[in-house]
Amino acid sequence: MTQTSDESAKLEGFQADFSAEGLFPNVQKSDMRAADGTPTFIVPAAELLEVMTYLRDKGGFSLLEDVTAVDWKVEPRFQVVYNMIALSRREVLRIKVNLPGTNPVIASVTGIWPGANWYEREVFDLFGITFTGHPDLRRIEMPEDWEGHPLRKDYPMTGPRRPNLPSNHFRTDGRNTN
Amino acid sequence: MEDLAIKDRWLDDEEDENSNILDQDEIDQDDAPNKELMTINMGPQHPSTHGVLRLIVTLSGESVIKCIPDIGYLHTGIEKTAENKTYNQALTLTDRTDYLNPLINNLGFTLTVEKLLGIENKIPPKAQVARVILCELQRISSHLVWLGTHAMDLGAMSTFLYGMRDREIILDIFEMCAGVRMMTSYIMPGGLYADLPPGFDKAVNNFLTDFKKKWPEYHALLTKSELWLERTKGVGIITPEEALAYAVTGPGLRACGINYDVRKMFPYIGYETYDFEVPLGKNGDVFDRFMCRMLEVPQSIRIIEQGLAKLPDGEWMINDRKIAPPKKWEIATNMESLIHHFKLFTSGFKPEAGEVYCRVESARGELGYYMVSDGSAKPYRMHIRAPSFANLQSMPLMLEGKANFADIVAAIGSIDIILGEVDR
Numbered sequence: 001m002t003q004t005s006d007e008s009a010k011l012e013g014f015q016a017d018f019s020a021e022g023l024f025p026n027v028q029k030s031d032m033r034a035a036d037g038t039p040t041f042i043v044p045a046a047e048l049l050e051v052m053t054y055l056r057d058k059g060g061f062s063l064l065e066d067v068t069a070v071d072w073k074v075e076p077r078f079q080v081v082y083n084m085i086a087l088s089r090r091e092v093l094r095i096k097v098n099l100p101g102t103n104p105v106i107a108s109v110t111g112i113w114p115g116a117n118w119y120e121r122e123v124f125d126l127f128g129i130t131f132t133g134h135p136d137l138r139r140i141e142m143p144e145d146w147e148g149h150p151l152r153k154d155y156p157m158t159g160p161r162r163p164n165l166p167s168n169h170f171r172t173d174g175r176n177t178n
Numbered sequence: 179m180e181d182l183a184i185k186d187r188w189l190d191d192e193e194d195e196n197s198n199i200l201d202q203d204e205i206d207q208d209d210a211p212n213k214e215l216m217t218i219n220m221g222p223q224h225p226s227t228h229g230v231l232r233l234i235v236t237l238s239g240e241s242v243i244k245c246i247p248d249i250g251y252l253h254t255g256i257e258k259t260a261e262n263k264t265y266n267q268a269l270t271l272t273d274r275t276d277y278l279n280p281l282i283n284n285l286g287f288t289l290t291v292e293k294l295l296g297i298e299n300k301i302p303p304k305a306q307v308a309r310v311i312l313c314e315l316q317r318i319s320s321h322l323v324w325l326g327t328h329a330m331d332l333g334a335m336s337t338f339l340y341g342m343r344d345r346e347i348i349l350d351i352f353e354m355c356a357g358v359r360m361m362t363s364y365i366m367p368g369g370l371y372a373d374l375p376p377g378f379d380k381a382v383n384n385f386l387t388d389f390k391k392k393w394p395e396y397h398a399l400l401t402k403s404e405l406w407l408e409r410t411k412g413v414g415i416i417t418p419e420e421a422l423a424y425a426v427t428g429p430g431l432r433a434c435g436i437n438y439d440v441r442k443m444f445p446y447i448g449y450e451t452y453d454f455e456v457p458l459g460k461n462g463d464v465f466d467r468f469m470c471r472m473l474e475v476p477q478s479i480r481i482i483e484q485g486l487a488k489l490p491d492g493e494w495m496i497n498d499r500k501i502a503p504p505k506k507w508e509i510a511t512n513m514e515s516l517i518h519h520f521k522l523f524t525s526g527f528k529p530e531a532g533e534v535y536c537r538v539e540s541a542r543g544e545l546g547y548y549m550v551s552d553g554s555a556k557p558y559r560m561h562i563r564a565p566s567f568a569n570l571q572s573m574p575l576m577l578e579g580k581a582n583f584a585d586i587v588a589a590i591g592s593i594d595i596i597l598g599e600v601d602r
Contacts, residue, residue: 032533036534063422066563068548068561083535115424115425115568140249151258
């Protein structure tokens with residue numbers, strides 16, 4: 001699992017390859033400010049598995065730390081975010097995938113990193129994004145019969161069964177009121 | 179005649195029994211696959227599941243065939259709540275995720291917000307060193323609770339009492355600093371909430387001198403105990419490849435021999451200037467995870483001692499009134515300070531739009547915060563990458579097909595889960 005020095009030497013400058021050499025012409029650099037300096041790329045949903053397999057096998061990104069999502073309210077509404085580390089090179093990378101608001105579907109990466117299993121279940125549960133090819137796609141935090149997806153921005157803070165009180169109305173969009 | 183007959187029959191029975199005992203192993207092996215499988219529900223209110231973890235265990239006799247963790251009983255929607263609070267309000271929620279090490283949670287959140295604000299290089303040195311000391315104290319206290327509960331699950335009651343006794347002194351130090359013992363919110367964006375109290379060095383020094391004498395007692399109680407070795411060695415093995423694929427971090431990953439400690443790999447708050455080692459295991463079993471944590475404690479003591487030696491004087495909070503609340507005496511004498519105070523506590527500060535993922539080494543593994551700002555005073559999205567979440571996910575690998583029912587308890591203890599953090 002640990003890379004020999006030869007291999008890691010070969011892999012140096014990997015990021016330059018990934019972004020510039022044209023292996024994946026549809027992969028774009030993210031234009032959002034990354035305050036942590038992590039290189040961030042936006043991958044088309046159709047190419048996700050190819051890119052991820054390449055990153056794990058050729059890029060040495062053996063540890064997929066985190067899978068989560070963001071609801072942007074405007075199209076493309078959802079963004080699935082993958083954070084990963086190449087332990088042998090102390091390198092970090094962030095991959096993002098844009099998804100539409102209606103019927104968001106994305107391929108599951110559990111075949112590449114089995115540890116993505118629970119993370120994808122969480123995103124499915126809280127955002128309602130479907131992962132195709134996932135071995136066990138069930139709700140994980142909320143009860144099985146729960147309606148709605150709590151981390152979506154249009155889900156009321158007060159919960160689904162209570163009226164949205166006027167005092168809470170301005171808070172539901174997560175923005176500052178001043 | 180009758181008597182003799184009875185005696186004969188009795189003897190026959192005895193012989194049968196003996197032959198059973200002799201062939202016990204053979205019988206177990208032969209019958210195991212054909213035995214009826216039994217599904218047992220363990221938890222969520224089971225004392226050895228460390229909170230509200232539910233396990234659905236399928237057993238064949240004593241051996242575990244399948245083990246499915248079921249979580250969500252402590253889901254409180256912290257990520258959703260944080261999206262509707264200002265940054266300094268959301269800080270208090272982080273205490274409640276991993277309630278055994280609130281200060282490291284505070285630190286993870288704080289570093290994330292500081293990166294969003296772009297002030298991570300402007301934090302006063304006193305605050306940075308104090309953060310290191312407090313986080314390492316927190317690591318020791320968290321490990322003491324882990325050690326106590328882990329040992330108690332396996333039947334060693336006294337370790338729990340010893341652990342609680344020593345943790346109490348650490349909590350007293352936190353109470354000196356923050357005013358509360360557990361939900362501290364003491365490390366906050368910009369520095370520390372308040373200055374270190376007078377007598378802080380002395381209290382920490384006293385604790386260390388005392389604790390260093392007591393620490394060998396824990397080793398004597400467990401590490402060399404044959405009963406302990408019997409219950410932990412070779413139990414719950416996970417291979418390095420599996421551990422990496424399942425994103426196990428912290429002592430669970432290091433017990434497999436993979437050297438990944440965030441403090442060394444991606445140093446923060448000046449960890450690169452401290453001299454310490456990262457203990458590594460080899461076998462990836464319960465005993466190695468146990469030893470990794472046990473050996474981490476003396477390293478934490480080393481870090482604290484180095485921190486105390488170089489703890490500088492001076493400011494504990496960044497001198498930027500748009501981020502740091504003004505001091506109380508300033509508010510009483512200065513109108514601008516009063517306005518700053520009012521603005522900070524009513525509307526908060528507004529970081530530039532952007533995203534950040536920041537990792538720190540919690541007592542359980544890599545704790546990550548992914549935060550997205552849209553330029554407003556509230557985090558647009560805050561996601562907590564909880565180490566226990568990924569570590570718990572790997573538990574079926576340790577058990578299925580290679581463990582007995584009683585080993586489940588050993589495995590739960592060894593991965594040191596906190597359900598508040600798993601469910602968030």
